[in-house]
Amino acid sequence: MSESQLHFPPLPAGERLLATVAVSLAIFMYGLDLAVTNVSIPAIAGDLGSSISQGTWAITAYAVGNAIVIPLTGWLTARVGQVRLFIASVLLFTLASALCGLSQSLEMLVFFRCIQGIVSGPMNPLAMALLMQAYPPQKAAMAMGATMMTGMLSPALGPIMGGWITDNFSWPWIFYVNIPVGIFSAWVSWRLFQHRETPKVKQPVDYVGLGLLVTWVGALQIMLDLGREHAWFESSLVIALAVLALTGFAFFVVWEWYEPHPMVDLKLFTRPHFSIAVALIGIANIPYFGNVVLTPLWLQNTLGYTATLSGSVVMVGGIAMFMIQPLVARWVPQLGFRQLAAIGLCFMVLSAYMRAGFTPGVSHGDLLLPQLLYGIGTSAMFMPLVLLAVHGLPQWQLAGATGLNSCVRTLTTGFGTSIATTLWDQRTIHHHAQLTSHITLYDSVPMQATSGLGNTVGGEAALNIVERLINTQAQTLAVNDFNIFSIAMFLVCLGFLWLVKPGKAEPAGTAVHALDH
Structure with missing residues (x-):
């Protein structure tokens, strides 16, 4: 790749500020949905006719989907392009949020929460990468600071906002609030970054690596979510998940290290x-x-x-x-x-x-x-x-x-x-x-x-x-x-x-x- 393909000049000061607001809103929306559902689970479970323990699968589904896709960000960026992938992630996340709010059963909610976690995977890392390129070298730490502050505030605000929205409105609104935020973030980001797209590189799909990644990350996340409820390693289910996660991780590392076109660049x-x-x-x-x-x-x-x-x-x-x-x-x-x-x-x-x-x-x-x-x-x-x-x-x-x-x-x-x-x-x-x-x-x-x-x-x-x-x-x-x-x-x-x-x-x-x- 040539320097002209890879290097983008900083955005003007006014556009940088607008870009920071738009991208930070996407990060805030992403982080908020990691935590906002927790306090609303009793209301969700009661409304959808399920137990609270069953309702926690709405949290687990999001975490599993998100954790699987995040490490694929580099590979997806190479195939789709940095700006297109970020905009698609924000818009699909917004759509999935609307579908979560419209869910009429727990099974529907868990499915759309999983979709929401999957499509949001590239959002946070790409937001950081876009802002790092939008700022001049001497001010890039300010860009990183803005994204980090937003990412750290959203988990703290999530339970408070989720409880307040559920108490004063109804639980679907914890998802509906993402719709105007997501549309605004995607529209402004596209206007500012559409001419700063990275080149696309077509690579073979590493199906084995993808399968191993889904296996070990999914098993690990489910183990962490169910461990407390099942007394951890006193449960044969938790032990089986731990063995599956550890074995899958070991095979994943070896495969990706020697794969010519890996899904995850472990050489970093x-x-x-x-x-x-x-x-x-x-x-x-x-x-x-x-x-x-x-x-x-x-x-x-x-x-x-x-x-x-x-x-x-x-x-x-x-x-x-x-x-x-x-x-x-x-x-x-x-x-x-x-x-x-x-x-x-x-x-x-x-x-x-x-x-x-x-x-x-x-x-x-x-x-x-x-x-x-x-x-x-x-x-x-x-x-x-x-x-x-x-x-x-x-x-x-x-x-x-x-x-x-x-x-x-x-x-x-x-x-x-x-x-x-x-x-x-x-x-x-x-x-x-x-x-x-x-x-x-x-x-x-x-x-x-x-x-x-x-x-x-x-x-x-x-x-x-x-x-x-x-x-x-x-x-x-x-x-x-x-x-x-x-x-x-x-x-x-x-x-x-x-x-x-x-x-x-x-x-x-x-x-x-x-x-x-």
Whole structure:
């Protein structure tokens, strides 16, 4: 490929701003649908005549379809073209959203949710690639910051918006809201990017690689979704899915490595910077997304917060990301990848350390500072690592690289959710057993407290109050345990971060305009 085929000049300032808005709306819509359905499952299940456990397949179907297609972004881009694929992804996602809202049975909803996940696969990585090319080298970090901030805010806003829409309208509207957003994003993006299309390259279809990818990713996602419900590896179904995922992954790696025209370009992992950055992003994403899932659950189910009030706590981190993002984009070239990512990880360790000491009596104000630090740390850590992943890559490899990076983040999001909820369940049981072991007929303090409550509200009511207090304490201690786990994971990332060579970075120029292959 010649340089003229691959290099596009930056868009004018006004068009860049409009492009950022249009592309960010697509990313927000994509990320929102990863989380918005969760809180609406009871309403969906009741309306469609199914159980809540059956209703969760609407979440699983989306995750499986999405995780399978994301790593195919590079291959699809080569065959279709970057701009055409992005526009098609946005429009098909919008259509699938409308069909989800029109579903009259759970089977219809699960089918269209799977379609929605499949067609949205290329959306996020291509959005990043398009904006990286639209900005001049010295400002490409700003473009990356905009996409990252949008991608991180949408999972936090999803449960709040989903609950509010379901309560005030009806569950189909969590899908209908995508229609005007998707049409606007596709129309503006086409107007701005239609003359910046990448050349199409016809390659043979790697059917074996595609089959192996569908097998291991599908088995892994279903295992992560069903594991908690089936007691993990105590279930023969979960064990079978784990073996299928592991075996399929091993065959997939070997096949794709030696296939002349692979569906997924695993040779990108021969670049040390790419491998290290993607590994660090995956490891850090586990505690990061675990916190995104666990914090609202703890605030609402344990401390009695409303969805709106818990959202106000979570949103502090999003506001911090929004405020710090321009500064981080400016600091990346000055401080370098490793230094800035290390600073971000230190903020996240400090935040997790503060949260590890929470009690059920924690005030609303005390919750905000750790979230503020977490938002600052998230922005300062993830942006340098994402830029490091594409550092030095030619423009024609950006779509494949961002696709692989997004695939790792999607898979580790599933790991983070499963680990957080499972750890919370198990550690709650552990702490509950420990706390109740101290309540005996021979321990005067709890006996006096129970007796005093019994005189006030009655014996059975007193026991119920004591049980609720114990559950609240046990669930809070379990959340603290997850934060200790988070500290350990972030410290592991700090250790691996030293594999990155120090020095000043030129992330945007080398990532976007290097054409050597």
